[in-house]
Amino acid sequence: MKAVEATNVAKVGKVNWALFNPKTYATMLYLLLSLPLGIIYLTLAITGLALSIALTPVFIGIPMFFGMAKLLNGIVSFEQSLIRHILRLPVPPAAVPNYAQAEAGQNWFMRMVKGFDGELFFRNLMLVILRFITGIVFFAVMVTALALGIGFIALPVVHIILMNEMKLDILENTLFTYFHIDWTYNQQYLLSEGIGLVLFWVALRVVNGLMQVQRRIMYVDEAYLQPTPEPAPTHAPVQPQYEEFLDEQPGQEKLWLA
Numbered sequence: 001m002k003a004v005e006a007t008n009v010a011k012v013g014k015v016n017w018a019l020f021n022p023k024t025y026a027t028m029l030y031l032l033l034s035l036p037l038g039i040i041y042l043t044l045a046i047t048g049l050a051l052s053i054a055l056t057p058v059f060i061g062i063p064m065f066f067g068m069a070k071l072l073n074g075i076v077s078f079e080q081s082l083i084r085h086i087l088r089l090p091v092p093p094a095a096v097p098n099y100a101q102a103e104a105g106q107n108w109f110m111r112m113v114k115g116f117d118g119e120l121f122f123r124n125l126m127l128v129i130l131r132f133i134t135g136i137v138f139f140a141v142m143v144t145a146l147a148l149g150i151g152f153i154a155l156p157v158v159h160i161i162l163m164n165e166m167k168l169d170i171l172e173n174t175l176f177t178y179f180h181i182d183w184t185y186n187q188q189y190l191l192s193e194g195i196g197l198v199l200f201w202v203a204l205r206v207v208n209g210l211m212q213v214q215r216r217i218m219y220v221d222e223a224y225l226q227p228t229p230e231p232a233p234t235h236a237p238v239q240p241q242y243e244e245f246l247d248e249q250p251g252q253e254k255l256w257l258a
Contacts, residue, residue: 015087015211018204026086027211031142034214038135041075045128066112072124079131080220087215092223130217138210145203152196156189 018024048068055061084091162168176183183191215221 034135149200
C-alpha cells in the first residue's frame, strides 16, 4: 500500500509542459539560490562542529554538539519541505508519536542525549555536504543550458544592434562562411531562432530533471513511506466497585427479612 502511495506521489511531482508550467520557473529560482544556500549550510555545519569539538573540555561543546545535530536536522527538513512546496507534493503524514514519557527528575541534558540519533546525524551531515556540491554543479549546469538557448534566440537582435550602433558584424566569420554557404542574414536569423528554441526547451527539461535528482538526494519521498500514526488506545471507563456493592444491598436486605 505504501509503495502504491509513493508511486502516486512520484507521478504528482513530475513536470509536464515544462515551458508553461510554473513549477519549472520555481525550480529555476530554487537552483539559482542553491549555490548561496549550500555555502551557508556548509559554513554553519563546519563552524558549529569545529566549535563544539574545540569547546568540549570546558563542557560547553557537548550541548553545542547536540544543538548542531538539531540544526542539521532542521536544515534537511527545511530543504525537503521547500522541494515539496515547489513540486506541489502532498503534505506527508505526521510521524508516529512516541508515547514514552521522560523519567521523573530527568534533566535537560539526559533528555538531549536520549533524543540523539547517531545514524540520523551522520546522514544529515552528508546531506548538507551533498547539498553544497549539488548546489555548485546544478547551478553551473542550469546557467550553461539556459545561456545556450537564450543566446541563440537573442542572436538576431544582438546582431542588428551591433550592426547599427558599432558597425560590427558578428556573423561575418561563421560556419556558413567556412563551408561557403551563401545564406542571407534573414535565413541565418531563422536558423538561429529555431536552434535557440530547441535548446531552450532542452534546458527546461534539464532544469526539471535536476530537481528530480535533488528530490531523490534529499530523501523527499521517504516521509511518504513512514507508517501512519495509529490513534491512541481508548479504554472503557471502569465503574467503581462501590456502586456494584450498593446495587447488591437491596437484594441482600430482602433476603435477611425473609
